[in-house]
Structures are given as structure tokens and as C-alpha cells.
Amino acid sequence: MSNKRMRVWVLAVSGVLMAILSGCSPLKVLNALTPSSSFSKVSGIAYGSDPRQKLDIYQPKSAVPNAPVVVFFYGGSWNSGSREDYGFVGEALASRGMVVVLADYRLYPQVRYPAFLQDGAQAVAWTYRHIADYGADPARLYLMGHSSGAYNAAMLALDPNLLAAQGLSPALIKGWIGLAGPYDFLPIANQDVRPVFFYPDSPPDSQPINHVSRGAPPALLMASSKDSLVNPQRNTGGLATTLRRAGVPVQEFYFSRTNHGTLVAALSRPLRGLAPVLDRVTEFVGATPAQ
Template sequence: MGWILVTIAVLAVIAFAAWRAAFAFGSADTLNRLDGFYSRGQGATQVAAVQYGDNAQQRIELYVPETASGSDTGHPVVIFVHGGSWNFGEPEEYTFIARTLGDLGYATALVGYRLVPDGEFPAMLEDSAASVRWVVDNAAKHGVNADAITLMGHSAGAYNVLMTGLDRQWLGRAGLPDDTIKGVISLAGPADFLPLDSDSTKAAFGHVDPLESTQPIGFARGDGPPLLLLHGSMDTTVYPRNSVNLDKAMREAGGVSEVVEYPEMNHAQIIMAYARPFEGDRKVIDKTAEFLASVTQPSSATEPPSAPVQAAAP
């Protein structure tokens, strides 16, 4: 029996190392494949795979829960935008997000967007808004509820969804009302990252004047969608102060926001927590489920968020 436990432990270490290597080289595909070996309660079925623009990177893959029935108006939907420093990433590498959210009863739209150099600011925000437009226009025929849309993203993708939710102009340019988005979930999102100090941020934003117009914290507002800001305290890629500062700005503006830090997690582990091999005690998934229920179910929408946790060192 002991050798079985040792084998399992060794395989877990190998899987973790493989995922970390894949993440470092710009691919979540390894994690996605590992997750696919695990059984699911409901899982998710792909019902659409389309381009929403002329660029091949402007893609959407739409998934709905396999067995659960939605409400009379369809499944609430999470639009997920991947990370990758605005330089790399593919929506199909994040099917594990759709499977996990499918288990919770949510449809998922996995969104790809123009990457640098085509995707320098504001292209990534135009694309995020265009993806919301596509979901709204196509929701009914795929059993999705266009009145229950939440945005979610990791790292660069979290930046995209924060700006799309907070800066009114992007949804407005897509012909959508300000209240289209019911909530935003940011996983390790860059929200207050001036001065630009990396090649990736300089490539995506270095041409903008003034640079302050690129920062989500500058668009914190009392009437913005509720925010859930999840961050690993060990994150040295996007420091936790990004989420802490945005949460403070939102609350000072009279908005609804909650920041949760996970002391043992780094930049990669916050997204890994949605995959079966690394979900652990499900505290990240459970927090996500709690927030989604609060913004998509009217009966619980009035529940106040819990107090913010202590900020990590910058």
C-alpha cells in the first residue's frame, strides 16, 4: 500500500512540474489535459466555436452544462478571458474552466482576443466588449441567459474584464447597456500597475498617453458591477497590491467589491485551483460559486460581501 501512495505522490509532483513548465512557456494545455482525465458531475458540452471578428485570434468557444437544466431563460453564463501577458494564450487551452463552471450549473464562453502586436491597447478591450456582444446576440439559441452575464479572467485576461466592466465606453461602443455585466471575477488581475516595468506591459501599453487611462483603478465607481478580486499572496508576477488597491478604490467610491488573498498561492496556482488535479479544498471554487450565485440570483443579490482580507506586502 505504501508504494501506491509514493507513486501517487510522485505523479502529483510530476504533474505539477509539467503544468508549471507549460505555464512558463505560455500554454495551459498541459493542465487542461490533466483535468480532462478526471470524472465530472455535470461537465460541459461545446455548443459553438466561432470567430467574432476578422482576426483568427478573435474566437469564442461556448459550453453549457451537460446534464443540468437551466432556468426558463437559460443558463447564466460566465465569459472567461485567458491570460498570457497579452502576448500568448488560446481559449481552447482553458476548457477546464468550462468543465468546472459546468459542474456549478453555469455556461462558459471561452474568449480569445487579438494579441500583441495586433492586440495592443485598446484592441484587447474592443475584443472583450465584442465577445460580450456576441454572447448577447447568440444566447437564446444556445440556451444561455443574456440577462445573467458575469465576466471572469486571469492575469492579462483579468485586466481585460476589469476594464470592460468598469470603463463604460467599451460596452457602449459595442452597443450594450452599462448593466449588461452583473459581476466581474478577477484572478490575479493587473489593476494598478504604473509605471510600466516589464516588456509585456510596455509592448501593450507603452504607446498610450496618458498612461493613467489604461488603469482599472482609475475607473472604480459606485455604480459599477460587483467585483470579486482573488489573488495569491505569493504572486510576484502581478503583486497582490493591484487587487487590494482596486478594492479600496471601489469601496471608497461606494461600489461593491471583495478582495480575497490566498497565502499559499502564487500567480499560476490561482488559476490552477480550478482544475481537478489542483483544486485542493476547493476554497477558490467555492468562493467563485458564492459570488456567481450572489450576482445571478436575485434572491441573494442583496447580501453584502464579506470584509476584505489583510493586504499582502507589495
């Protein structure tokens, strides 16, 4: 990294840290620092009848023939989050030649497990059936998520019953990407998450690690080695080991300069110096950077 780029990066990191200390949302700061010149956006497409069942589509400004499509699910412990907060994710992936679908889904206390996964299956089904109209190839469909959103992506890729309810199969998924995901977390320690999964009677079927099978889609798993919220060794490491034992292709990376939250923030232009998250996703998807 050149001295000039280093200075810009330090200033950007300092700005985000100041926003956190002053009580401002760091996601809003990242979005404010995200350019809009690399993508076009279609907002508020309904994939279901509930007000939360809507999605946005980010397309590369310069069209990429047969572009891959990535459906991204954000985190928030299944009780918070909004697709509008993750525009920096849409920009990052679109700038690398991907068509990106950012989907909202119903949250607790409106719903509990597995309703938000059923929403995810609906969003994936809508994408598979309509994304060709937006310049993407449905045969190059990937799922991606951060934190509880990575859990959603994992369950949709690993539990065939979810997509089967939409008349589809995980076989249509080219691969999936998990950032700091909880994949094996019973018994539940997080007080905010307990009611989402009916603690203390949380069903074992709610755990992605219990759905691994030989035919599962390839996975790219990334985590922060210093993650204090979701144990990376048990979750990312444990799932990667289980996938390999089943013969499923999996890549696994750990980064030392990020934490649970900044792992996804490293996709943003201001914080890409923290970890090569975007480069790993681009390589995995095999995307062609937009010109």
C-alpha cells in the first residue's frame, strides 16, 4: 500500500471509529463514504406479501455478460437489521462484476425459527426465477451472509427442506459464503438469541452443522481470529472440518486485524485494508471486475 493510500485508509478508519464513539451508526458512515458510480440499483422489489419481504438489486454499472448473482443476508441476531444499511456490500460486489440481491426478512419478535429461513428461501426462489431480467445468470447463483445472515445462507445451502418448499433444491446453488457465522451454537448463551430458537428447547435441526451432506454446495468460510461474539474455532473451524469429512469443497480463512463486526465492514472501500475479504469472494465466485 502506498503512503498516500495508507494515509487515506487511516483517515477513513479514524472517521469510522469516531462515529462509533459519538454514537453514530458505523454502517451509515460506511454507506456515506461509498460511491454510487459503480452500480445501478433497483429498490423495494417484493418477493412476498409481508412488508419485510422485499429486496434490492445492485447491478454493475458496466454490464457483465452472464454475471454471477450473490444473494446477501445481513446479521443482527435475527432481531434487527435492514437491507438499506448494507449498500456498501452491494457496491463492493457490483464493482467486481456481480449482480447483488440484498434481501430483508422477518425478524423476532414478529417471527421465530424457522420463519426467517422460509423468507430466505422465498428470496432465493425469486432470484433464481427472475434475476436473468437483471443481467445475471441464474446458473451462477451464490448465497452469502454475515453473522446470523451467514447462518441463514448456511441453512439454505445445507438443509434441502427449505428450498424444497419453493420447488427448488440446493443443487442450484453454485456456492455459499459465510462471514463470522454461527453454525453450531447449542446450548444458546446469547440472551437475545435464546427466544428466537425456543430456548431451552432449541431443536437440533436448527444447527447448520447437523445438515452437512456429501452433495452440499462448495463453501467459502471466513472469520476473525479475535471474534469474541461467535467462536471462530467451534463455528467456522468446526463446520469446515465437517464439510471436508463429507467430501464437500471448502475454503477457510481467518483474519487477525478484524473483529466480528469489521469483518463485513472490510468489504467497504474505506476499510478494505483490514482484510482481503472482497478479493476472496471475487476469486471464489469467479467474477469478472466491471470496467
